[in-house]
Amino acid sequence: MLMLMQLCSQRSILSSKVLLSSFRRSFYNIDYVSAMLPLFRVSNVTVKYRFCTRFYVGVNNNMSTLSNDNASMHLRARRPYQVVVAATHDMGIGKDGKLPWNLPSDLKFFKQLTMSTSDPGKRNAVVMGRKTWESISPLYRPLPGRLNVVLTHSGSFNIASLENVEICRSIHLALELLAEPPYCSSIEKVFVIGGGQILREALNAPECDAIHITKIETSIECDTFIPAIDLSLFQQRYSSQPLVENNIQFSFVTYVRVGNTSF
Numbered sequence: 055m056l057m058l059m060q061l062c063s064q065r066s067i068l069s070s071k072v073l074l075s076s077f078r079r080s081f082y083n084i085d086y087v088s089a090m091l092p093l094f095r096v097s098n099v100t101v102k103y104r105f106c107t108r109f110y111v112g113v114n115n116n117m118s119t120l121s122n123d124n125a126s127m128h129l130r131a132r133r134p135y136q137v138v139v140a141a142t143h144d145m146g147i148g149k150d151g152k153l154p155w156n157l158p159s160d161l162k163f164f165k166q167l168t169m170s171t172s173d174p175g176k177r178n179a180v181v182m183g184r185k186t187w188e189s190i191s192p193l194y195r196p197l198p199g200r201l202n203v204v205l206t207h208s209g210s211f212n213i214a215s216l217e218n219v220e221i222c223r224s225i226h227l228a229l230e231l232l233a234e235p236p237y238c239s240s241i242e243k244v245f246v247i248g249g250g251q252i253l254r255e256a257l258n259a260p261e262c263d264a265i266h267i268t269k270i271e272t273s274i275e276c277d278t279f280i281p282a283i284d285l286s287l288f289q290q291r292y293s294s295q296p297l298v299e300n301n302i303q304f305s306f307v308t309y310v311r312v313g314n315t316s317f
């Protein structure tokens with residue numbers, strides 16, 4: 055354990071120096087550690103290692119190197135996630151604030167995927183934009199059996215008092231919240247479920263491990279679109295037979311990040 059901690063700390067410092075001297079960005083992927091390690095200090099950088107989290111250096115945008123004495127640097131853990139979405143061939147996902155199709159078997163697939171846990175004592179989280187939250191009938195929200203994380207920039211959008219709901223001001227803050235107690239141990243998997251604004255940021259991002267896409271083969275008019283899956287980052291792992299429901303042809307396809315062996 056001691057050797058592993060020393061190795062991690064040396065690696066973190068080295069990675070930080072290389073990355074921070076090279077780029078001016080807010081967050082840098084440091085490492086993926088699938089082991090439970092205690093909180094400890096590396097120089098003046100606080101590092102938290104937890105099961106199933108990824109580590110990023112948060113640094114003020116005006117500072118680019120560790121040699122800057124004033125650099126306020128911290129490492130933050132973020133939960134990786136999977137995306138679940140249904141999209142047409144040209145990546146249309148919505149129309150007039152609603153789903154442009156009626157596919158009960160897709161809703162069933164979504165429910166099964168996002169509800170299932172290998173540990174019956176845990177549940178999953180679904181992360182969504184404020185408009186997607188509002189597109190769900192009040193009768194069915196929050197989506198039961200899952201922690202609902204709603205993203206909004208608005209301070210006046212107050213539904214956090216609802217049970218099983220968290221409000222976050224950014225995707226990064228949501229993933230950090232889910233990497234912290236109590237959620238780091240009570241939430242098994244995190245699913246980002248839309249809509250368009252959220253997936254434009256989240257679909258091909260480094261924290262995205264897998265994409266479950268229901269490919270709608272029938273042409274249907276949409277007004278909300280997401281980017282194409284970056285096939286240099288993701289490879290197809292599974293595809294169902296073509297299915298037809300309500301005259302709409304579709305199939306379930308899963309893409310997994312290249313090199314990710316946990317699926």
Ligand SMILES: NC(=O)c1ccc[n+]([C@@H]2O[C@H](COP(=O)([O-])OP(=O)(O)OC[C@H]3O[C@@H](n4cnc5c(N)ncnc54)[C@H](OP(=O)(O)O)[C@@H]3O)[C@@H](O)[C@H]2O)c1
Pocket residue numbers: 138139140141146147148149150151152153182183184185186187189205206207208211222223224225247248249250251252253255278
């Ligand atoms: N086909 C599918 O699988 C699927 C899945 C989900 C949704 N949809 C469809 O997609 C459409 C909704 O998508 P949309 O793009 O209009 O809206 P959306 O992504 O669901 O929500 C957009 C809102 O989320 C908040 N937001 C966006 N980016 C944020 C960020 N980085 N940090 C914090 N908050 C952020 C903002 O809320 P504030 O304005 O409150 O700040 C923004 O107005 C609907 O038609 C819905 O039916 C389809």
